Amino acid sequence: MPTIVALSGSLRQASYNTALLRAAQPLAPPELKLELHTLHGIPLYDADVEAQGTPAAVTALREAIRAADGLLICTPEYNHSIPGVLKNGLDWISRPPAEGRKTFAGKPTALIGATPGGFGTQLSQQAMLGVLRAFGVDFWFGGQLLVSHADQLFAADGALQDEKLKSQLAGFLQGFSRFIAQRRKE
Structure with a gap:
């Protein structure tokens, strides 16, 4: 069964991006396993810290991504760009x-994102493309999911309430799953 690391780019306990990934798990095709990961425990990048040994949280996430068949990054948008915590984690x-x-x-890779703002996460996803290009990922351009007004789409407990978004998310995951399956055959 193909595995996708679903990485939330937010540390906030009630993060809409983490909630979106939690909602994605039961919506994923049955032949696909989504493993939710966060950036908790990853310190600010410092070559002096790295010289003393890579932090365990970095090593664990790195190994999970290596072992996975794909990577799904869910990014908020802060000041029209990538959140610092996400960029820092990816740099590590x-x-x-x-x-x-x-x-x-x-690595087959896709982006989604959620924000309470009205324009979705278009600018942060666009900014991520340069970073992902530098990493040499195999980016899936076949789908896009930019969630705006996220504060109106999730219940207080983080459950996704919007049926239209659930359908869009399920379709996105099906497309990404087909992309990964195609790459595994090559």
Whole structure:
């Protein structure tokens, strides 16, 4: 069964992006497993810290991404760009470990995002493309999911209430699943 690391770009306990990934789990095609991951425990990147040893949270997330068949990043939009915590986490993970294996090269990758604002996460997703290009991912351009007014779409407990968004999310996941299946055959 193909596995996708579903990475939330937000640390907030009541994050709409983490909630969107939780909602995605039961909507994923039955032949696909979504593993939810966050950036909790990853410190600010510092080469001096790295010289003393890669933090365990970084190593764990790096290994999960390496082992996965795909990567789904769910990013908020802060000031028209990528949240610092997400960029920092990706920078840590992209650092080559001692054996020199690249984490992201050729990894099927997709982006989604949610924000309470009215324009979705278009600018943060666009900014992420340059970062992902530098990583050498195999980006899926076949779908786009930009969730705006997220504060109106989720219940207080984080449950996704909007049926139209559930349908869009399920369709997005089906498309990404087909992309991964195609890449596995090649």
